[in-house]
Amino acid sequence: MNHFDVIVIGGGPSGLMAAIAAGEQGADVLLIDKGNKLGRKLAISGGGRCNVTNRLPIDEIIRHIPGNGRFLYSAFSEFNNEDIIKFFERLGVKLKEEDHGRMFPVSDKAQSVVDALLNRLEQLHVRIRANEKVKTVLYEDQKACGIITNNDEKILAGAVVVAVGGKSVPHTGSTGDGYEWAEKAGHKITELFPxxxxxxxxxxxxxxxxxxxxxxxxxxxxxxxxxxxxxxxxxxxxxxxxxxxxxxxxxxxxxxxxxxxxxxxxxxxxxxxFPDLHEEQLFQQMQKELKDAPKKSVKNVLKAWMQERYLLFLFERNQIDPSETFSSLSKERFRSFVKDCKEFTVSVNGTLSLEKAFVTGGGVSVKEIDPKKMASKKTDGLYFCGEILDIHGYTGGYNITSALVTGRLAGLNAGKFSIGQRKK
Missing domain, CATH: 2.40.30.10 (Translation factors)
Incomplete structure (x- = not known):
């Protein structure tokens, strides 16, 4: 029967990071993923360029993670966005900063990030099993002790890191498998939403x-x-x-x-x-332009202000004839049109499905996770990282930052824990 110090389940950003961190502790690591390719989510992130992190100050990053971002303050005191940048540069991936602090590889290729991580795994002799599903995580005496694969193979371990993602972007392998394993260990799964x-x-x-x-x-x-x-x-x-x-x-x-x-x-x-103008300012400026060109149609005067289709749409809503001139334009209808420029409302009744979302909201409750170690407070030797946790941010490098930071800490501490157990 196979036995490892650490088993990492999931080959996304957090899983790759966890396997590397555990390997760097000297742990004997198995990384297992049900897909045929590791790092699939990384490879498609940032439009295929891979937005690896964000260089904004920590407080700003946490503000951009509205789903339990504050939980990450402790994690950032151990390993933060600047550490992510140094980590990749040590692996030979030079990064550049773009708008809103987003960090991309200079190569503009996500694959260069994935390749650097895979090379590091190889250097650390991390065993990789792709195309292999995990049926369940094994627990004994309130401790994680291994896994059973879909082929009913039992693999034992000193610690298990669950890094299987949420339920969004399922073609990358995130199909929500990990929630059941977490519940089996006594964890609460908060409501999932796109x-x-x-x-x-x-x-x-x-x-x-x-x-x-x-x-x-x-x-x-x-x-x-x-x-x-x-x-x-x-x-x-x-x-x-x-x-x-x-x-x-x-x-x-x-x-x-x-x-x-x-x-x-x-x-x-x-x-x-026009978020930078008050309604009255907008009214006065548009009215002045119309007065200054009394023979021109309202459409021709105002089309420089917005896309023509939107202009005509708002005209129709306010019963304004695009060919009329300022002299025939009713002040009430014009006021109403300006109000629509500032306050047009659209009634929405839902969202696309969780599978169509970029990020899963909800997950393993962070109240039951040690914020500095990513260790389960319910079961020894069990660690969670990445999107399976109830942490979600906006796009722009925030989710990936959370995944890499939590992955690093989960792997590091799983490695320390299992080596400590082995020496006992």
Whole structure:
């Protein structure tokens, strides 16, 4: 029967990091993954360029991880985003900083990151088994002691690291297998929900595909509560789709939509096309341009302000004829149009499925995890890292930072624990 110091289940960002950290402790490590390729999530992240971390200050990073980001303060005191950068540079992967602190490999190729991690595993003699499913994790006397594979092979270990991801992007192997193993060890799984996911709407203009494919740049998108007050606002780009709304601002707002839909049947999203101008300023500036060109149609005067399709859409909503001139334009309808530029709301009724989400919300409750070690408080020798934990952030290098940091600590401490046990 095979026996290892540490078994790491899952070959995503957190699993690769955990296997390396355990190997660096001198532990005999097995990395097992049900897919045929390790690092599949890394290979598709950042549009195939791999956004490995973010260089913003720690407080900012934690602010961008609205799902239990504060739990990571202890972890960051052990290993943080700057340590991730040094770690990759030691492996020969030079990184560069782009907008909003996002860090990418200079090569612009995710594969160079994956290859560097795989080379390091090889140097550390980590045993890798791909295309092999784990049926269950074995526990004895409140301690993790190994696994059983789908072929009913029993493999024993001094410690087990569960790094199998959540339920999003299932084609990379994240199909939620780990929740059952965690529950078997006495852990609570908080409710799972999609985050960083497009939202759906049955508004007539969505169903008629009036604005399908139209992108709006740098808008302020707000999720409104029952009373019409903003719960959250994100200023970024967005896009209208055939089923609803998508794009960076929408993805960031999506988890708040999910939470609000528990309180109300549909949720309104408010689009502010000109977040840097007050409504009255916008009214005065547009009105001045119209007055200065009295013979021009309102459409020709105002089309420089926004995409023509959106302009015509708002005109139609406010019964403005695009060919009329300023002299015939009713002040009430014009006021109403300006209000729509600032406060157009779209009623949304859901999101795409968890499988279509970029990130899973919910997971193994962080209250039951040692924040400095990523060790289970319920079962000795059991460690969790990455997206299986109830931690979720926005896109932009935040989830991957969480995965790499928690992976590092899980592997490091699993290695120390199992070697300590072996020496007893």
């Amino acid at each position: 985050t960083e996911v497009p939202v759906t709407s049955s508004e007539p203009f969505i169903k008629q595909k009036t604005l399908q494919g139209l992108s709006l740049r740098n808008v302020a998108l707000s999720v409104l509560n029952k009373k019409g007050k903003p719960v959250i606002t994100h200023q970024m780009d967005m896009i209208f789709t055939h089923f609803g709304l998508s794009g960076p601002a929408v993805l960031r707002c999506s988890q708040f939509v999910v939470k609000e839909l528990k309180k109300q049947e549909s949720v309104r999203l408010k689009i502010d096309l």
